[in-house]
Amino acid sequence: MCEVGQVYYLRGEYGKAEKVFRGALVLSPGNGDLFSAIGAALQAQGKHDEATAMYEQALNSCPSEPSAKVNRGEIFLKQGDLEAAERELVAAIELDGDQTYISQRARVLLQLLAQMEEAQGGAPRKMATVKKPAKKKPAKKKPAKKKPKR
Amino acid sequence: MADEMKFELLEKVVAHGQKRLTSMFRATFEDLEKLKAAGLTAAQQEDCERLEEAYRLAQELIETMLQFKSAMQQSHSAR
Numbered sequence: 001m002c003e004v005g006q007v008y009y010l011r012g013e014y015g016k017a018e019k020v021f022r023g024a025l026v027l028s029p030g031n032g033d034l035f036s037a038i039g040a041a042l043q044a045q046g047k048h049d050e051a052t053a054m055y056e057q058a059l060n061s062c063p064s065e066p067s068a069k070v071n072r073g074e075i076f077l078k079q080g081d082l083e084a085a086e087r088e089l090v091a092a093i094e095l096d097g098d099q100t101y102i103s104q105r106a107r108v109l110l111q112l113l114a115q116m117e118e119a120q121g122g123a124p125r126k127m128a129t130v131k132k133p134a135k136k137k138p139a140k141k142k143p144a145k146k147k148p149k150r
Numbered sequence: 151m152a153d154e155m156k157f158e159l160l161e162k163v164v165a166h167g168q169k170r171l172t173s174m175f176r177a178t179f180e181d182l183e184k185l186k187a188a189g190l191t192a193a194q195q196e197d198c199e200r201l202e203e204a205y206r207l208a209q210e211l212i213e214t215m216l217q218f219k220s221a222m223q224q225s226h227s228a229r
Contacts, residue, residue, distance in 0.1 A: 016207050019204060020204045023201050023207075
């Protein structure tokens, strides 16, 4: 069912995609990915408030879901709430660990945000820095115990 | 899997796949109708309607894809 929704979304038929994702949610209640998918379909239809509510639910059921964060950041950006947008986009990159297209999208939106700030004529605000995900240190090998020689 | 078996299965999919899908959708819609008639709460009724709509759209998409496939086949054989 999710794939059917994705096909409709890719075809630009967002209303149909939304309906299919909502049906899938009946089959899999509380699924964070589906809340996020419904949010994206709503956002594409310009229903920003409903989309934001869906992203909220997505993040409630899965707080480390970066796509809900980046999409919510985009909505804040469109609404002109630059601070909230920056917070969401930075969090998305951190959650994604700078691994996928989600971080790339968040970075593009952050650039846009900086341009918007510049265009507004305000003094350039210091952008929040993205914390790099902590690298795991390789486990130290324990030195093999030497058997005492007799 | 042996090649012979693979081709047999493929033939089955080509010959019966569409019929199977049609009957699967019909059975699902019949079940949902029975459910709706069984005195559901308002929320359950809404869930049923959402499912019905989602399955209807899935069916529509599959039919579109099948039409596309047959149009492709026709244009291929017309060459």
